[in-house]
Amino acid sequence: MEQPAPTRVMVVDDHPMWRDAVERDLAAAGFDVVAVAANGSEALARFPAARPQVVVLDLQIPAPNGVEVTSAVVAQDPSARVLILSASGEQADVLEAVKAGATGYLVKSASREELLEAVRRVALGDTVFTPGLAGLVLGEYRRLLDAPAPSAGTPELTERETEVLRLVAKGLSYKQIAERLVVSHRTVQNHVQNTLRKLQMHNRVELTRYAIEQGLDEE
């Protein structure tokens, strides 16, 4: 049987030792590291030619920052996946990156196995959530709901999605959640993905609305 082509990955990190370590780990695990970049502008310059399937992205990089790189990458190639690898933990910018289109998030203290597993899953189109990110996403939906004038398009979580997100935030694995709710692993995965997709869609709509209001679309 023919071996499937290895997943093409790009690593963006301004710390050389981290970049090298991640690159080495990925290469050793059979991934094809097609490009590395030390800052946002390098990343965006190399992305079109390298065409990676997965971008492993540090959020705190010299401008343009991780959030901007995420939007640009996803806009150029909607099939590309962005996995955020952040040192500073679950902060507002992680949420911004997820809203901009990242589908995975990992803290840098995660083990090598966790990183490789995350890249594999993100490449397959899965979402990789930490409990911290699930808590942030829950909080974001509630903030949208509490906004002074929620518009018709404001995304809301279904009861099931809220339940699943809460379980992720409490540290349960997808497998444990599937067992507890008596559904398939795939169903859990879909629920989690939906919560992200709705936020990302809303984010795009908001950006477009903002652009129209500011008259940027006429340029």
Added chain:
Amino acid sequence: MTRSRLTAPRAWREAGAEAVEDRLFRALAVLRVVVLANAVALNLYRRDNFDHPTAGVLVVLGMAAWTGIAIWAFSSSARRVPLLLVLDLVIALAALASSPLVKGAGFSASVSGFWVIGALFAWAIHWRWIGGLVAATLVSATDLLIRESVTQANYANVFLIMIGGPIVGYMCGSLQRMAAERDHAERAAATAAERARLARAVHDGVLQVLSLVQRRGAEIGGEAAELGRLAGEQERDLRSLIHQQDSLAAPSRDEATDLASALERTATRRPPQASMSGPGAPVLMPAAAVEELVAVVRACLDNVARHVGPTAPAWVLLEDLGAEVVVTVRDEGPGIPDGRLDAAVTEGRLGVSESICGRIADLGGSAALHTGPSGTEWEVRVPR
């Protein structure tokens, strides 16, 4: 945090004070024109009172000319030298003192009238209340000395000037000090923001290294694994500290404190190393409620450490539902056997029941326990 007194370096205390002084002198320029117009109008109205009309006209023209010169001269801080202020006051006093000469010894209204307050306020603005007092004294003394007799109206004017000069001077001083303090506060805020930005960059670098040591250490094993574990501890501590610092910057009102950062501190400081998830924004609650909830979470985590193990994983989830907050603490231990909590109570040990259920009941909330072979979960709901 150390509190430093508002002692601005001299250079920018003067910058702030100078901006205020510029504004005050611009206002004084308007006042000078108004009092000049008033003096001209009054002198025209009472032109029959002059013994020497030509001299009177010259004095009024001189006042008008000096008003123009003074407005120009005082508009720049570089020109506001003592000589100018002295000259201003001397000319005002001279105009005042000319009254008996041009109007006759028995005059009632002076030629200069209220025009002299231009010089008086210039002193008050520049030399604060002392300047105001000195100028007011000189103007009053001159006014009294040139008169044959002092009427009730003369006394009232002198009294007003003696009061007004120092008061205006005092207010100007206060304004200048406030401007300097505001400058200092703005600068302190800017410095703090810049320090926070730098700290973030430094912390990020340190976190990167600690994460790497932790990760590589675990892979190499042996002594390196121990180093890695220590690095991991430091990394969690530092990250938690940064989160707390972020929420410190958020505004807080009514002595409300941030439950999110308080729980973060509790969750990451002691074994077991719990992972903390929150809404990513401060959750403000009365300090007393925050204290109780922190104590509850601590009791839950202590239980995990005692019954599951000091290195057992645990998770803390904080949700802000608007009307209430929900705090969940979960572990994956063997669970609490049926009846053990009740047994503890009957044995007279209050333990979990009192420290968790009692505290939550006091806050008007409810606590629910889900326990089984796959783990234990405390869910605590407290109204805002």
